[in-house]
Amino acid sequence: MVAPSQRTAPCVLHAEQLSRVYPSGEGTITALAPFTHVFAPGLTAVVGPSGSGKSTLLNLLAGFDTPTTGRVVVGETDLHALPEVRRADFRLAHYGFVFQNHNLVPILTALENVEFPLTLAGVPKRERRERARALLEGVGLSGRASHLPAQLSGGEAQRVAIARALARNPDVLLADEPTGNLDTRTGERVLELLIGPAREGRTVVLITHDREVATRADHTLQVRDGAVTVGG
Known part of the structure; x- marks a missing residue:
């Protein structure tokens, strides 16, 4: 696997006249009005009230939903032009996801959850186990490797989710309200773990309703009533 320090040119995430109408x-x-934007490497915070279109935007950027108009380009790949199976493979290779409610597999240990995307990618057991242990150590949870999600605190589960999202050194990291259910101190620690990949040159897109979280971002998008504007 390629370490972050070995990366060359960043893989640019680009939305072109992207919209979603139901x-x-x-x-x-209109859940999302047409907009064009290049997501520069670093941390982009997407802010706005509930129901404004933030989650719609994230689902389109991830290829989970189909746009009404426009496209999402990652590097030189038109994400929505790929057949569904190839799009899923592309996500596995190039994306990492952090959800507000963690989405950890309840029957897998913390270590096994971090290994999971590497298992899907066919990485040999020894290599993926070493990678997962290093990632858990990186988020301060090496001592919780054998614990199931139900045995972890909310902050610990979210840190496991971040370690899992980083397992394949993704070009694009999408995070949906990752600090929303956490106390201030734990939320700050989780935010720092997301800022780290952004400083390494990855494209991190963070959905948040918290203005204080947004002030830590390199770039900001405001979403209101489906309209996306730069800044805010």
Whole structure:
């Protein structure tokens, strides 16, 4: 696997005239109005009230949802032009995800959860075990490797989720309200773990409603009523 220090040119994430419109009984609902933006390497905070379109944007950037118009380009790859199976493979190779509710596999230990994307990628057991142990050590949880998610605190589970997201050295890291359910001190520690990859030249997109969290970002997007603007 390629270590962050060995990376050359960053893999640019680019939204081109991206939009999402849903049909409704009274016509249509614009969840996300068309917008174009290059997500520069570093940490981009996407802020806005609940229901503003932040999660819609994240789902489109990840390829979980299909845009009404436009496309998402990662490096030179048009994400939505890929067949579903190839798009899933592309996500596995190039994306990492951190969700507000962790989404850890409940029957796997912390170590096994971090290993999971490496297992899917066919990485040999010894190599993936060494990588997972190093990542858990990096987030300060080497002593919790054998614990199941139910035996972890919320902050610990979120740190395991970040270690898992970093397992394949992703070009793009997407985080949906990763500090939303955490106390201030724990949230700060989780935020620092996300700032680290951004400083290494990865593209980290962080959805948040917390203005204080947003002030730590390199770049900011404001989403309100489906409209995306730079800054805010």
